[in-house]
Amino acid sequence: MTVTATSVDESDRLRPRPAPAPWGARLMRLAPAVAAALAGLLLYVSFPPRTLSWLALPAFAVLGWVLRGRGWKAALGLGYLFGLGFLLPLLVWTGVEVGPVPWVALVAVEALFVALVGAGIAVVSKLPAWPVWAAAVWIAGEAARARVPFNGFPWGKVAFGQADGVFLPLAAVGGTPVLGFAVVLCGFGLCEAVRLAVEGRRTRVLRRPAAVVALLSVAVPVAGALAARSLVSDEAEDGTATVAVIQGNVPRSGLEFNAQRRAVLDYHARETLRLAADVKAGRVARPDFVLWPENSSDIDPFDYPDARLVIDSAAKAVGVPVSVGSVVERDGRLLNEQILWDPVKGPVQTYDKRQIQPFGEYLPLRSLLGAINENWTSMVRQDFSRGTEPGVFDIDGTKVGLATCYEAAFDWAVRDTVTHGAQLISVPSNNATFDRSEMTYQQLAMSRIRAVEHSRAVTVPVTSGVSAVIMPDGRITQRTGMFVPAHLVQKVPLRSSRTPATELGILPEMALVLLAAGGLGWAITAGVRGRRAEDA
Numbered sequence: 097m098t099v100t101a102t103s104v105d106e107s108d109r110l111r112p113r114p115a116p117a118p119w120g121a122r123l124m125r126l127a128p129a130v131a132a133a134l135a136g137l138l139l140y141v142s143f144p145p146r147t148l149s150w151l152a153l154p155a156f157a158v159l160g161w162v163l164r165g166r167g168w169k170a171a172l173g174l175g176y177l178f179g180l181g182f183l184l185p186l187l188v189w190t191g192v193e194v195g196p197v198p199w200v201a202l203v204a205v206e207a208l209f210v211a212l213v214g215a216g217i218a219v220v221s222k223l224p225a226w227p228v229w230a231a232a233v234w235i236a237g238e239a240a241r242a243r244v245p246f247n248g249f250p251w252g253k254v255a256f257g258q259a260d261g262v263f264l265p266l267a268a269v270g271g272t273p274v275l276g277f278a279v280v281l282c283g284f285g286l287c288e289a290v291r292l293a294v295e296g297r298r299t300r301v302l303r304r305p306a307a308v309v310a311l312l313s314v315a316v317p318v319a320g321a322l323a324a325r326s327l328v329s330d331e332a333e334d335g336t337a338t339v340a341v342i343q344g345n346v347p348r349s350g351l352e353f354n355a356q357r358r359a360v361l362d363y364h365a366r367e368t369l370r371l372a373a374d375v376k377a378g379r380v381a382r383p384d385f386v387l388w389p390e391n392s393s394d395i396d397p398f399d400y401p402d403a404r405l406v407i408d409s410a411a412k413a414v415g416v417p418v419s420v421g422s423v424v425e426r427d428g429r430l431l432n433e434q435i436l437w438d439p440v441k442g443p444v445q446t447y448d449k450r451q452i453q454p455f456g457e458y459l460p461l462r463s464l465l466g467a468i469n470e471n472w473t474s475m476v477r478q479d480f481s482r483g484t485e486p487g488v489f490d491i492d493g494t495k496v497g498l499a500t501c502y503e504a505a506f507d508w509a510v511r512d513t514v515t516h517g518a519q520l521i522s523v524p525s526n527n528a529t530f531d532r533s534e535m536t537y538q539q540l541a542m543s544r545i546r547a548v549e550h551s552r553a554v555t556v557p558v559t560s561g562v563s564a565v566i567m568p569d570g571r572i573t574q575r576t577g578m579f580v581p582a583h584l585v586q587k588v589p590l591r592s593s594r595t596p597a598t599e600l601g602i603l604p605e606m607a608l609v610l611l612a613a614g615g616l617g618w619a620i621t622a623g624v625r626g627r628r629a630e631d632a
Contacts (some may be wrong), residue, residue, distance in 0.1 A: 133177045138158070147260040227284035229612065256538065267549040281316075281317055336587050336590060432480055433447065451506050495518050495520075
């Protein structure tokens with residue numbers, strides 16, 4: 097009998113086809129993806145301005161549940177969804193004035209790091225004590241993100257969401273890496289504890305070693321944070337200083353702020369004159385020095401006599417040195433500079449910002465971006481140059497460390513002011529470009545973490561707010577509103593002792609990266625051996 101093509105097609109048509117999967121089964125397949133994105137969103141909700149830092153624990157518990165036991169390819173996609181859920185809302189302020197394209201592009205790139213971390217977590221999740229290895233992999237991902245591309249973008253480190261949390265004292269132990277590791281470990285430990293409890297109820301068998309690891313993964317970070325409270329102190333080891341913080345405000349928010357440089361300078365000078373009047377009337381104590389924000393004088397006082405006169409008059413009126421944030425051009429280099437202005441001698445010390453912001457203060461890939469959209473290159477007409485020396489002003493014997501705005505996100509940029517003798521830290525900033533977004537609160541939380549990390553009081557003068565004074569234990573004692581002129585006067589403790597975090601520097605982060613590498617190497621090697629055994 098000859099079988100024709102027609103008869104074969106007919107038999108295929110008549111053969112029973114499998115029934116389509118029920119809607120419930122289809123939705124269950126989507127559950128891990130939805131859970132990953134929602135867990136990322138939950139991590140975002142744990143960040144300022146909300147005081148819900150504890151939500152980071154269930155966020156990582158859900159992430160652990162989603163990734164545990166997955167293949168690395170599936171985990172890559174689930175990690176990317178977690179990254180999008182977290183970073184899209186966290187960084188929405190980056191598109192306030194320039195539109196959604198840069199915001200989405202930034203998030204798309206940064207979420208790639210989270211995707212790789214997701215794959216790494218899935219790989220180590222097959223190991224004994226997997227929460228420890230997985231938490232180390234997360235911190236290794238943060239370490240990479242803080243360095244590349246374009247010298248890194250550490251915004252969104254888990255530690256920066258913990259300014260109001262129980263784990264905060266751990267910042268004094270090992271900085272942001274140890275603080276973040278503790279939070280992530282506790283979340284993954286919570287995941288493992290719940291998983292073992294559910295499994296135990298179903299099988300009536302408790303795997304004791306795994307249960308002990310899960311319990312310790314939750315208990316040790318909490319116990320460590322409680323023990324680390326002894327490292328946090330407001331004691332005035334070297335006396336006190338009375339500090340004045342000036343918030344002059346700006347004529348209007350957004351990118352147009354920079355077109356009104358003289359108005360911004362005048363606003364800060366005017367608020368300093370109000371401070372001088374309050375001091376004369378006895379309403380506030382006389383400060384030892386005054387701190388202006390970044391960009392408070394974008395008119396170079398070394399080149400423009402009128403700007404020099406305005407600053408000089410304000411310093412003379414208050415009668416104490418004033419640290420002024422300016423933009424200066426020197427030897428053909430554009431610098432974001434802090435200038436210490438003495439009421440008698442004029443400018444006596446300077447600090448040039450070292451960690452400048454890509455796409456804000458300099459433009460990588462300028463020719464490529466210009467070919468895509470000329471408006472993007474016009475926003476940064478001239479690239480800023482980097483400073484080379486740590487910023488520590490000696491103001492009549494008081495050592496004030498300087499980390500200008502974006503630098504507060506980088507561990508090294510704050511630490512080396514303390515290792516060079518800073519007794520308190522100032523973070524002069526300009527957030528006017530980002531309107532009333534959450535950006536200013538996210539950055540303020542970073543300064544609170546830095547206060548505890550190095551056991552130093554931190555002042556945060558901001559052009560448009562929120563300006564604040566922070567004690568070495570991370571408490572905000574005074575703060576301003578947004579887009580209002582204001583000044584704060586506060587006596588703060590001066591300290592010279594160093595926390596373990598200050599002494600150890602990058603070592604805790606390196607140890608955690610090596611731990612992650614060891615876990616990944618072990619898991620990959622074990623997987624290869626297992627496949628060879630199966631083939632044999």
